[in-house]
Amino acid sequence: MGRHYLPNLAHRDEMLKEIGFTSLEDLFSDVPKGMVQKFNLPKGKSEYEVFRELNEVLGQNRTALEMPSFLGAGTYFHYVPAHVKYLIERSEFLTAYTPYQPEVSQGMLQALFEYQSMIAELVGLPIVNSSMYDWGTAMAEAALMSARVTRRKKFVIPKALSPEKKAVLRTYTAGPGMEITEVPWDERGQVDMEKLKEAADGAAGVYVEVPNFFGLIEENLREIGEIAHEAGALFVVGADPTILGVVEAPGELGADIVVGEAAYFGNPMNFGGPRAGIFAVRNDKKLIRQMPGRIIGMSRDADGRRAFVMTLQTREQHIRRAKATSNICSNEALVAVAAAIHLATLGPRGLSELGEVILKNTAYLKKRLSEVAEVPFDGVNFKDVLVRFERPYSEVHEMLLARNIHGGHYIGEHFPELGEGALFAATETTRKEWVDALIEALKEVA
Numbered sequence: 001m002g003r004h005y006l007p008n009l010a011h012r013d014e015m016l017k018e019i020g021f022t023s024l025e026d027l028f029s030d031v032p033k034g035m036v037q038k039f040n041l042p043k044g045k046s047e048y049e050v051f052r053e054l055n056e057v058l059g060q061n062r063t064a065l066e067m068p069s070f071l072g073a074g075t076y077f078h079y080v081p082a083h084v085k086y087l088i089e090r091s092e093f094l095t096a097y098t099p100y101q102p103e104v105s106q107g108m109l110q111a112l113f114e115y116q117s118m119i120a121e122l123v124g125l126p127i128v129n130s131s132m133y134d135w136g137t138a139m140a141e142a143a144l145m146s147a148r149v150t151r152r153k154k155f156v157i158p159k160a161l162s163p164e165k166k167a168v169l170r171t172y173t174a175g176p177g178m179e180i181t182e183v184p185w186d187e188r189g190q191v192d193m194e195k196l197k198e199a200a201d202g203a204a205g206v207y208v209e210v211p212n213f214f215g216l217i218e219e220n221l222r223e224i225g226e227i228a229h230e231a232g233a234l235f236v237v238g239a240d241p242t243i244l245g246v247v248e249a250p251g252e253l254g255a256d257i258v259v260g261e262a263a264y265f266g267n268p269m270n271f272g273g274p275r276a277g278i279f280a281v282r283n284d285k286k287l288i289r290q291m292p293g294r295i296i297g298m299s300r301d302a303d304g305r306r307a308f309v310m311t312l313q314t315r316e317q318h319i320r321r322a323k324a325t326s327n328i329c330s331n332e333a334l335v336a337v338a339a340a341i342h343l344a345t346l347g348p349r350g351l352s353e354l355g356e357v358i359l360k361n362t363a364y365l366k367k368r369l370s371e372v373a374e375v376p377f378d379g380v381n382f383k384d385v386l387v388r389f390e391r392p393y394s395e396v397h398e399m400l401l402a403r404n405i406h407g408g409h410y411i412g413e414h415f416p417e418l419g420e421g422a423l424f425a426a427t428e429t430t431r432k433e434w435v436d437a438l439i440e441a442l443k444e445v446a
Helices: 009-018 024-028 047-058 082-088 106-123 135-150 163-174 193-200 221-230 333-369 393-402 432-445
Strands: 154-158 179-183 203-210 234-239 257-261 277-281 294-300 306-313 384-389 420-425
Touching: 009 024, 082 333, 106 277, 106 294, 106 306, 106 333, 135 154, 135 163, 135 203, 135 234, 135 257, 135 277, 154 163, 154 193, 163 179, 179 193, 193 203, 193 221, 203 221, 221 234, 333 384, 333 420, 333 432, 393 420, 393 432
Parallel strands: 154 179, 154 203, 203 234, 234 257
Antiparallel strands: 257 277, 294 306, 384 420
16 A cells, blocks of 8 residues: 555655755745744555554544533534434535535525525524524624624623634624623623613624523523614624524514524534534615625526525625625535524424423533532523632543543633633533532532
8 A cells, every 4th residue: 555645745856846945844934933843744654554543543532422521611512313414415415515506506505595494483583694604703793794784883792702702703803993892790690781781882783692601591681682772783692593492582582683503403513613603684674785695595487487596695706895795705505404404303392392401401400510519690591500619620620530521611711700610511412310420520529
């Protein structure tokens, strides 16, 4: 078996000479000195040797069934029915990168239309695009869109927000010079309503999440929307779609824009990606024209037959650059189709049952955690539960790992006022015996 994958490696010296270089190090001559100390790459291996070595590395991984995990904070272990993976691996979906020629992409266009239709019913808003990169970028695009619609520069967010999402938001809004204002939480972990009224003045948009970063369901969602609208701002809600079978849809509570994470349906965690961001708006031409991404619509062809078309494309590749709303370039269509298949499988009843099971598992986790550590906020939690420890959480975490349990996600670094705080998460896959084993372990180490 050969040791090289690329057929031109035998001509390396010849190629270097052609471009005026004598060694591979010359290719990095523009890199500042000190950045590259030494090239210490191993010699090439045969395909079988690489296969064997990679399998040895992968063999060290432990699945959630082998090691119960309570990690969450935005990425969760959900069960994906086997048929979802089978269907999206069909070549009609798997090889269809993006429908640039709608007339020959009817199958993919219809699948995306079905995705949009189901998300619209789920979030309570009629206009949905065929996905963003992920929840964080969808939120950032909503901020930019709010600024374009209202011609204002301030975007209000809760302080209890994922640090990763905050980083994405600040990256997106730095160029346009937007001001990001954070509203603190109150003694119950909810958005401080009085502080929100002050912050909303002159804002382009007001953003909240259901549930919030601490896993708490915001109890004043409609009132928050009214505060935003009274200030002339758009009301933007970030929603975990797996909760929408058990709580009222954000669109029914006054949301102008809803964003979220579609990949919670039909997609495994995949070390964090790929994902598909939900983006929905109410039926207002001012909002629809400013939506990023693409919208798939249903029409009739010249013979009167049903046909699917790209109704709106507002990226710079398709329209004049000055009128573009976004430069989103990649395509999350396959992730969106997987989400649509899973949603269609669940149906309204299955979605409600999913939400109920997660609520019950989270409530049990919260109740048991309160026996061994401080759970600072009351209220109803969904998936995540904030817990505070007296000793450094890094020590607690290492001791849990030694007992074959993966603990929660440490957030004290980003929220020092919470002390040694960590988020422990439950989903429909969390088993009672896992929680009981966690509590017994925490009694020993916390």
